Amino acid sequence: MKPLFIWAGGKTKCIKYYKDLFPKDIESYSEPFFGGGAIYCHIIKNYSNIKKIYINDINSDLIRIYNVIKNDCENFIGYVDYLQNNYICLEGPTQENTYTDDNGIKHRCDRWKYFMDIRQQHAFEYEKWNNTEEAAYLYFLMKVGFNGIYQLNKNTNNRYGTPPGLLNQKDNIYDKNNVLEWSYNLNNINTTITSKEWYDVEKGDFTFCDPPYRGSFTSYGTKFEDKETIKLIKEVEQNKNYWVSNRDIGDGFFDQWITKCKVMKFPITYTAGRRKIVNDNGKKSFEAKKAIEILLYK
16 A cells, blocks of 8 residues: 555655654554655554554545545545546647746646646536545546645635646556555544644554644645644653654754654655756756755654
8 A cells, every 4th residue: 555646745755764663563543644644554554453543634625535535435436537537538748739837847738728627626616526526636636736746826716726747647647456455444444534633633552743844845735833843842752652753944943942852864855846957058957855854753
């Protein structure tokens, strides 16, 4: 099982640093800032005694996808297949039918027009859909959208406004078997799925918190102020197996507030937030953003 979609700031690349520190045996797991659920996937694969899981994210549209995959997976897949089939048969980017914007994104092929039409419907006509349909349409947009960015725009009614990605998929836009595996695990293990503030989420034997990063280049549609990060640090210091990850931007913030917990720092490269560079020949390319990941644990 793997995450259902790319999520900016997701922890797939970090697990190799974390895994030897994970608790040896747990029966309950909690993730108050769920996002794409990379750590959850690791837990499912490696812990056979899990009896209770708490999944939470303040983004209710995101949580809708998980709830629908748990409770109405067959119809969800039907809607996604419908969108996928319409999309795959359309012409993708070619030299003749596209142009490239300043961010290196190609536009104006048939797939681009289809994506933008679906995004427009999701922004302004979503009330015509049932719960499962709305989740499926957002899932389609996230799978075809640019680089795992979750962006809310004023011109999309403060709903999903990420531009399209490369639009170069060949046969499919998602892994149906992976969706089915998610559905199985969400139903096979006692799983509570919520969309509320992090401090209202029940703790597990192991709780992993991955809040929006300080100085983040990615907008999740929510603000997370330093005072909330300080509260999370205190939770780590007061609770065994309560972890918090973040990004160290080099301003001394964590050194100022950490007194009792352990700290791990390591370099990480993010594809989200990459910047455009132009070489001497005028050719455009992209440079991934390098940063320092920080993990607080006890």
